[in-house]
Amino acid sequence: MKKQFIILLLSIICISCKEEKKTNGKLNVVTTTTMITDLVQNIGGEHINLQGLMGSGVDPHLYKASEGDVTKLSNADIIFYNGLHLEGKLVEVFEKMKNKKTIAISDAIDESTLIGSDYFASNYDPHIWFDVDYWIQATQFVVNKLSEAIPDQKIAFETNGANYIKKLQTLKVKIKNIIETLPQEKRILVTAHDAFNYFGKAFGFEVVGLQGLSTATEAGVQDVQKLAAFIIEKKLKAIFVESSVPKRTIEALQAAVKSKNHDVVIGGTLYSDALGNAGTIEGTYIGMFEYNVNTIVNALK
Template identity: 80%
Template sequence: MKKYIILFCTIVSLFSCKNEKQPNGKINIVTTTTMITDLVKNIGGEHINLQGLMGSGVDPHLYKASEGDVTKLSQADIIFYNGLHLEGKLVEVFEKMKDKETIAISDALDKSTLIGSEYFASNYDPHIWFDINYWKQATQFVVKTLSEAIPEQKTNFEANGTKYIEQLNTLKNKVETTINTLPKEQRILVTAHDAFNYFGKAFNFEVVGLQGLSTATEAGVQDVQKLSAFIIENKVKAIFVESSVPKRTIEALQASVKSKGHEVTIGGTLYSDALGDAGTIEGTYIGMFEYNVNTIVEALK
């Protein structure tokens, strides 16, 4: 705890240093989650210097700034983060930045359309990237922000944004076609935590997470027993591990179902709070989304 407080104070003190545009006209951008890094990369391209804080398999709910992050944050001109308390351990740092432009991607959205929760600190589900329409709005938001920061590149940012939104439209059509092969009564998605509610709302899935919206809260024995009864009652064929959440919780759920004389398979690993490895198809937002849908549909058929 003491080490985190010292690190926090160091970060805040460094934000008194104002940065200037690089000689090549680029500015320094820092992003938090891999989804946001991928989005900003698609819009900014070669016209920005981009660094992401989190990598593949990293849980943003539990992420703490490291000493290496201090330098990245102190040198940033713009910091893009998710907001809605997704980055639970970083949000206080962002809110205290006086000399940095900190941009919450969730500010692009109408809060009245978000999924709320009386059990979560922000009162909103932060997993907004699982609604493709929201991600299109986020794309437009990033285009606007970068265009204001580097006006001379506005045409390029707008062109990149248009191209990316076209790719998101193609993605939506493709995954809808795949999902439509799965009967509605089989669209029950059981995962490690409640990361897929926006996905469920968009594509007519009933979504049940073993943990809540944040992985900071651990599932107890009663949660496992309750969900195992639900799986048996609804004849759920498969449940899913998440890449950024330890798989032991889902394995415990599978064992609980088995102890009651029933079987449920682990249908695969889904990418929830982080993309796949950099350089892979799943390391992009579009590739991740398509992979998840294919994995879910194949396991539940």
């Protein structure tokens, strides 16, 4: 396994030794998570060749590069990734690629405003897309990076970015209006892992994740029992599974609550570390966010 990783690493590092490759006269751009793919697509549009590594339901914490990924990365002119150690298995690869081709979206965010964590490798919560204001900053960041790489299309990127930022601002207002229908005392969100802390901070929710910030951390029996007691104490109506995390942990939590002669329903499936299927409303960042908020509010009322 170690040998295979070294071969993968060497294959990717050699990118810096190659000249830029263009397909149909356009730069080849590779992205990691579905959220970043959607963001870059909204800005780059027809002016770039875009390929995403991860699809719907893929957990970036546990994702490992395949041979096909090596080809995509080696042919890329620009690689956008989240950073803050979200892509746990790819961190060493990206950190070794010390050239302008690898760009961390999280670099757009002032570190002093991030949620800290002693339990995550970067010491920061990496789930930055759940703060719409952060995603607006990320949008402008991508506009700037693509404009630097393809100056001839700067106006197009700036126009696309400005239009997308307007949509994100509208999204934020819409979300706030939906959440306002839920009493403050009911704004407690229990999910499989701590992906929603930025959402909670931005919109006034107490957020509790069973597995912590990374899905690589298993929930123990004590974690389940402690959270079950919390659910009973707070009289929560619903808890939530996540599309990119096996539902068995939340089902175990539901069973633990029931064993104490209380009931809590699974209020639905939320999109956390990945968007929904391509071609669906939930397959876009804006659609995913609206879906999540509606699912949460309807289940907790």
